[in-house]
Amino acid sequence: MDMATIVMEKIGRLFINLQQLQRLPQMLTEAAPSMPATVRDVEVPRFFRERHIHAGYRPLHQGWRYYFLSLFQRHNETVNVWTHLLGAVLVLVKMAQLSETVAFWEDPHSWPLLVLLTSSFTYMLCSAVAHLLAGRSELCHFSFFFLDYVGVAQYQYGSAVVHFYYAVRQDWHGCVQGVFMPVAVLLCCLSCLGCCYGKYRNHSLPPWVRKVGQVVPSALAYSWDTSPVFQRMFLRLVDPSGHGDAAANAQTGSGDNDLALTFHCGQVTFFLLSAFFFTHPLPERLFPGRCDFLLQGHQVFHIFLVMCTLSQIQASYLDFLGRRGLYTRLHGENEAALFVGLYVFTIVACAGIATFMVGRVKKLLDSKEKIK
Template sequence: MLSVVKLPPVFSVHQVPKAFQEDSIISGYRHPRSSATDCILSLFQLTNETLNVWTHFLPTWYFLYTLLSVVFMQYVWTDAYTWPLLIFLFSCCMYPLASSCAHTFSTMSTRSRHICYFFDYGALSLYSLGSALAYSEYVMPDTWVNSTFHIYYVPVAVFNSVISTAMACYSRLGFPPHYNTDTENRFAECKRPRFGKVLRILAFSYPYLFDNIPLFYRIFLCVGEGCTANEANSLHVYHIFLAFLTGFLFATHLPERLAPGRFDLIGHSHQLFHVCGVIATHFQMQAIQMDMAVRRPWLRVHAPEITFRGTHGATMLSIVISLGIICFFSYPLFYSPVRGKATRKRSSAAKKN
């Protein structure tokens, strides 16, 4: 006889530690000490995290298909003009993949929860840099091409991606040397949750706003010649609208804040935030590819040369530094002074006996 797979139980908000509780979500929590198997099995039952995973895991495959289409259909290795698009599409694959993994395995322990989301933040920072690289080469208004702003745009975007990762990681637990021994009660998740939330919002809104300065000028402010008015502008408007809606949902926790408990499993803000973010990325991807195709003849003549250092080099630098930041914030979580003292006491008692 075939054995029946037993799905993990779910809990109410009062049955899980504060570090695992979500604002205005009352039920549908997984066990805070779930095994990896339990985490995977929970994807096939309805919890408050199930749709958080699937709303990012499934779009990952769509973005990956788009990336592979570019790799196999265009001369990406010899045509430098395609490199920013390649990096942008790679970042589009990484951020939903990292998010779905974080939501899947974040209930294995308090430590794993923090580390999972550290990597999630790093992937979002990479996505911001990928967007900046694509905007620098394909979206920049004609009047700004080769300007001082254009020259320093990518270096500042690299710096912003690093600061974004550091600030987002800091928003969870504070500065590593200041970690206390109680992983359940650290700054800022439990003691100052609103401050941590504000830091996280700033960590990702600032790079987005900076990256989109050329686009905001091109769409809303530029008048006359050199404004780069083409078919992609309407797609850029859709992306901007959905991006701001995404940020609004993340910041306000609507609609569950209006009716706590009603949207625990389906329809809460984080699910809507994921859906709007993915659709925004879809329109962004289409707009960038359209700008890339339509503006290619003009950009080949007037834009600065695309280099390996300014594209792949900048991306690798950002990834290495961000990984270093994640390790910096994660390493202290593997060391518990309390556990060390207990071990030393047991060793001393054993020697006396």
């Protein structure tokens, strides 16, 4: 077979594959011919309505198949699902890349980095599942968003452990050694409880009260978990040349480097931007009804949070490489195993909180049914 024939065959196969790709929307429609159309806000219970979002709601009480297939349907949660679903894929790709140079199973000092990667993937997946399936019923709404809050809490722990293990300076480590991670676990649990309780009291508390109950514990957790990074950023701010830090590095072997600190600054900036859009429904508040599918504030929040996480992973990886002299002296191998155990404990504790709150929700819904 000559070269021209081979080339023509490959072009033909490529053309067939492109034709199949073009038929993908039609194939999805054929796979779900009876999928109901989306509805307006007045056609769903008030509890499910988002401020300034007027259309694109999925009808309640459909079969599970409908909500899974709505992943490929245009509705007001589509972008929320895909932003974190694609973010989870990016974290998996990053994990595969790092596994080529980091001996995760042989080197205990790499376990905190593995916890960060695992917790990052988990919170994005939990978020995607919540936005995809929570619209089925009121109980599903509570249950899946409680799952989302568990995902957020365990990611807070992943952030705390890499910052304390790799990013911390020797002076701050000396101040918080023995209390940093237990306090981080406590704040993770309080954050999960605050978010779950705020959602549970959604029917009876003003919106600003619920926001305070959800944001304040998370803000405290973030401030504590990121304090090692804030210290490094502050010291670089007061000493831009880094000469004072260089002298400290020579004594402690901290191996501080500008590139890691740049990514740390990036993660803080992206987090603050994400927090702004989480607490402010922009731009939909300025253009009510025009952001039903795209450009909702929560979607922007998701995008900035993914960028924050990816910057954090890269910063922690650079600290893992560049500050080994310090963290191997500050943390013994058994300490890494202890922190992995605390991660598992945090997940179990937060799952217990969510399960307890689901029980409260069931009682509330049952009482409503009896009243009817």
